[in-house]
Amino acid sequence: MRVLFSAGPGRPAALRLVSLARALQTAGHEVRFSCPARTRHSVVRAGLVPVRADPWRFSQAWRPDLVVHDPLCPDSTAIAAMSGVPTIGCLPYAHPPLPPHPSVWIDPCPPPLRERPEPGAWPVRCDVYEAAGPGAPRPTGPGLRPRVCIAGMPSGDRSGDRRRARLLRRVAEGVESLGLQVLVLTGDDHPWSLLLPGCVAVVHGGDEGVVYAAARSGVSQLVLPVGEDERRAGVRLEQAGVGRCLPDDELAGEPSMLRLRFHIADLVNGGRVLPAAARLGRTVARMPPPADLVPGIEALLRRQGN
Secondary structure (H helix, E strand, O other): OEEEEEOOOOHHHHHHHHHHHHHHHHOOOEEEEEOOHHHHHHHHHOOOOEOOOOHHHHHHHHOOOEEEEOOOOHHHHHHHHHHOOOEEEEOOOOOOOOOOOOOEEEEOOOHHHOOOOOOOOEEOOOOOOOOOOOOOOOOOOOOOOOEEEEEEEOOOOOHHHHHHHHHHHHHHHHHHHOOOEEEEEEOOOOOHHHHOOOEEEEEEOOOHHHHHHHHHHOOEEEEOOOOHHHHHHHHHHHHOOOEEEOOHHHOOOHHHHHHHHHHHHHHHOOOOHHHHHHHHHHHHHHOOOHHHHHHHHHHHHHHHHO
């Protein structure tokens, strides 16, 4: 069976597809992975073959039996729609997917976080292939103080990046003022399985990859959303009892920093959030890993071939 994976520009979503691609390749199937240049090195390090040609032309020439695609990327969705073969889409967490719907949805979202489950979707554990570079930060050790991770610190010089960086620096100051350790991360390529153990909370902008990483590790979350979809993601975390969501209008001015420190202290010191986050981590651990989807995918192709 020939399987073409088509990923969009978001690296965390692409690395989630890598986990399934590796499982299919291990099962003996021929796999190719189309993705932006910035993700190709991770694909190669995962032992997969990246598509370096134009993905449209490659798809027409290679003629895959199945396309697994990113339903948030117009190019990936279009390749899947025009392939004429069965398609599998990885259901997004908070963002609405692009039409048309695939033959099958796979859903990596833990059930407590899914606002509206998709009927017939195949559940799968939100595993991610970790391929962080050698310069990735590492915690210095468990230490005696609880650690809070702040993810998504911008490194650009645009006005929006500078504004966001100022906010996250104030958050870091608030964390340190509570006597907590702080770990600040830039970029989106991190070895979460090494960084999150020992953390009691993650502060982030509502990115799907960080939501899933914290869920896997059973860590509480504080979302400072960067957009409307991210705000919805944060609200869902709050409704599930595993985090808090503070939009920008709640963080303007000095009094808001008192509110922010209150929320951080609440996440760190217990209450209902820490036990709920730990239960979510156990729920994720019980979900089927990507390799468990391989027999179902093979059966899908056999049915389509009859």
